[in-house]
Amino acid sequence: MNSATREAYGKALIELGNTNPQVVALDADLAGSTKSAGFGAQHPERFFDMGISEADMVGTAAGLATCGKIPFASSFAVFCTGRAFEQIRNSVCNAHLNVKIVGSHAGPSCGEDGSSHQAVEDIAIMRSLPHMTVVVPADDVEAYAATLALAEHDGPAYLRVARLASPTIHDEDYQFDLLKGDLLRDGTDVTIVACGMMVPRALDAAKQLAEEGIDAQVVNIHTIKPIDEELLVTCAQKTGKVITIEEGSIVGGLGTAVCETLSEKCPVPVRRIGMFDIFGTSGEGSALLDYYGLNAEHIIDCARELCQ
Numbered sequence: 247m248n249s250a251t252r253e254a255y256g257k258a259l260i261e262l263g264n265t266n267p268q269v270v271a272l273d274a275d276l277a278g279s280t281k282s283a284g285f286g287a288q289h290p291e292r293f294f295d296m297g298i299s300e301a302d303m304v305g306t307a308a309g310l311a312t313c314g315k316i317p318f319a320s321s322f323a324v325f326c327t328g329r330a331f332e333q334i335r336n337s338v339c340n341a342h343l344n345v346k347i348v349g350s351h352a353g354p355s356c357g358e359d360g361s362s363h364q365a366v367e368d369i370a371i372m373r374s375l376p377h378m379t380v381v382v383p384a385d386d387v388e389a390y391a392a393t394l395a396l397a398e399h400d401g402p403a404y405l406r407v408a409r410l411a412s413p414t415i416h417d418e419d420y421q422f423d424l425l426k427g428d429l430l431r432d433g434t435d436v437t438i439v440a441c442g443m444m445v446p447r448a449l450d451a452a453k454q455l456a457e458e459g460i461d462a463q464v465v466n467i468h469t470i471k472p473i474d475e476e477l478l479v480t481c482a483q484k485t486g487k488v489i490t491i492e493e494g495s496i497v498g499g500l501g502t503a504v505c506e507t508l509s510e511k512c513p514v515p516v517r518r519i520g521m522f523d524i525f526g527t528s529g530e531g532s533a534l535l536d537y538y539g540l541n542a543e544h545i546i547d548c549a550r551e552l553c554q
Contacts, residue, residue: 249414251389251407251442252350256281258393259318263289269397272307272319274300279409280320280350300330307345308337316344316397322356323349323365323406327372338402339375346396347372348405353493354521354538355410355443357531364526370498372404373471379403380471381424382492382500384445385414388468391422399424406442408493410531413446427474429481433463436549437481437488441467441500444491444519444540451545460553470500475507482512487552489517493540496520517548 262269263285270292277283277295286293296303300321307317319326326349327334338345349368356364373380379401383389389407396403415430430445431452440448445466452462465481467473482488488508490501501518508514521538535541 248411249386250409250411251383251386252281252409254386254389255348255393255405255407256284258390259285260288262394262397263292266316266397268314269316269318270294270310272296272303272317274298274303274321274325276321279322280348282318282320300325301333304330304333304345304347305337308333308341308343311343311345316346318346318348320348320350322363323352323368324363327365327368327404331371335375339377342377342401344400346403346405348407350407351409352406353408354526354534354540355408355493355531357409357534358528360528361525366495366521366526367498368406369470369492369494369500370502373503374498377402378471379424379469381469382406382441383468384442384466385412385416387414387416387418387420388422391420392424392468395422395424408443410443412443415446415449424469425472425474427468427477428466429463429477430466431462431464433461433485435461435485435487435553437463437465437485438545439465439467439478439488439490439500439504440492441470442493444493447540447542448491448545451542451549454542454546455549460549462549467500470503473503473507475511478504478507479512482508482514486514488514489519489545489548489552491519491540491545493535494521495523497523515552517552519544519548
């Protein structure tokens with residue numbers, strides 16, 4: 247089935263509301279889009295719509311965390327990471343408070359809203375902050391599980407979810423481990439490391455590459471910080487070549503995180519696929535992914551180049 251990770255986040259938030267009285271939700275006038283509205287409908291006494299004021303939302307979430315609550319604060323990714331950066335840095339991360347920031351409508355798949363709403367730098371912003379955990383789930387099953395896991399995780403966290411629906415690649419019995427990436431497909435020739443909506447595309451590329459005689463392994467790095475260094479090094483040692491793909495800027499994003507790890511612990515050739523120091527533009531979400539080369543075809547081209 248196809249479902250958006252933001253939809254799964256909304257469903258998981260309702261479950262948390264039903265099972266954990268300490269969970270509260272905040273939104274910045276976008277609850278219908280971020281899908282936190284369902285929580286608000288069922289638990290209005292624990293839901294706070296802060297209006298178009300992300301900084302106030304994060305500051306309030308920090309205050310709630312000091313009282314033992316587990317706040318999930320949601321908005322569009324470009325606003326909750328950009329407008330509220332100072333509050334996230336000083337009130338949440340510096341104080342090591344248990345606040346979960348949820349950025350929806352991230353990346354060019356946000357679509358027609360255009361560059362002002364398409365966060366491409368949010369992963370880089372969040373992973374630069376001390377104490378911050380950064381999670382980018384690949385599908386609805388993983389997004390649901392990640393939301394539940396972050397409620398149990400003590401400390402600041404950023405969950406990035408998408409507007410656009412994407413294929414479900416995990417079974418319902420999938421066991422999510424916040425600190426461990428997933429080797430979804432083994433291979434010997436090249437390693438494809440992906441996160442978020444790019445994971446299904448990486449799997450499609452590996453399937454097509456197999457028909458050409460290139461044996462590609464696919465790694466889902468759902469948690470970009472702290473990154474699973476052990477898995478990355480093991481895979482790089484096996485194949486000797488790595489491709490990364492992400493729906494955002496390669497400056498400070500997944501590709502940077504992978505290169506930081508491998509340059510120190512297992513230097514191998516790496517090709518990064520993502521937004522190359524540019525902002526997005528307006529258009530239909532899936533068409534924009536192709537426009538920026540965030541697809542299986544680009545992965546295949548890079549694999550051919552590396553494996554020739």
